[in-house]
Amino acid sequence: MTIKRCNWVSDEEIYIKYHDEEWGVPKHDDQELFEMLVLESFQAGLSWITILKKRENFKIAFDEFDYRKISKYGEDKIEELRANEGIIRHKGKITATINNAKIFMEIQEEFGSFNNYIWGFTNGNIIKAEFKTESELSKTISKDLKKRGMKFVGPTIIYSYLESIGIINNHQENCFLFSKTD
Numbered sequence: 001m002t003i004k005r006c007n008w009v010s011d012e013e014i015y016i017k018y019h020d021e022e023w024g025v026p027k028h029d030d031q032e033l034f035e036m037l038v039l040e041s042f043q044a045g046l047s048w049i050t051i052l053k054k055r056e057n058f059k060i061a062f063d064e065f066d067y068r069k070i071s072k073y074g075e076d077k078i079e080e081l082r083a084n085e086g087i088i089r090h091k092g093k094i095t096a097t098i099n100n101a102k103i104f105m106e107i108q109e110e111f112g113s114f115n116n117y118i119w120g121f122t123n124g125n126i127i128k129a130e131f132k133t134e135s136e137l138s139k140t141i142s143k144d145l146k147k148r149g150m151k152f153v154g155p156t157i158i159y160s161y162l163e164s165i166g167i168i169n170n171h172q173e174n175c176f177l178f179s180k181t182d
Contacts, residue, residue, distance in 0.1 A: 006170075024177065038065060071101035134155035
């Protein structure tokens with residue numbers, strides 16, 4: 001029997017594993033929430049498979065996505081990252097990640113955790129099957145994050161982010177994971 005997956009999943013093992021084990025699965029750990037925010041920000045203008053293939057390199061380069069460490073990166077670290085061929089070397093995205101780590105911690109302080117903040121937009125509820133690239137929710141969150149000073153957090157990036165952390169679950173009806181969205 002062939003397992004049916006969402007149409008966007010290629011036959012690459014890394015893509016299948018991401019789809020089957022991570023995408024649309026609710027995440028509540030602040031470290032995981034930050035990791036996905038970083039990866040989604042770097043994905044802007046690129047394909048997700050590119051990011052998945054570089055994910056381990058990102059993890060090493062960005063100190064296991066430790067936002068406390070990242071918030072303290074200076075010019076030397078920025079130049080080190082810009083020279084790292086294993087990641088996306090876009091200076092704006094690198095500096096945005098450092099900036100966003102600082103804002104992430106401010107949000108944690110205000111709300112007790114980033115989890116409380118991000119899931120608070122839906123009162124902890126999962127939104128199912130919208131099949132869009134942005135929504136009123138992603139626009140609202142994007143606007144709030146930008147107001148707080150975050151960068152590379154436009155409505156489309158945030159929509160993808162919400163899918164990656166399970167707030168929006170867009171498994172297609174023919175996907176074997178669709179019924180798990182109930």
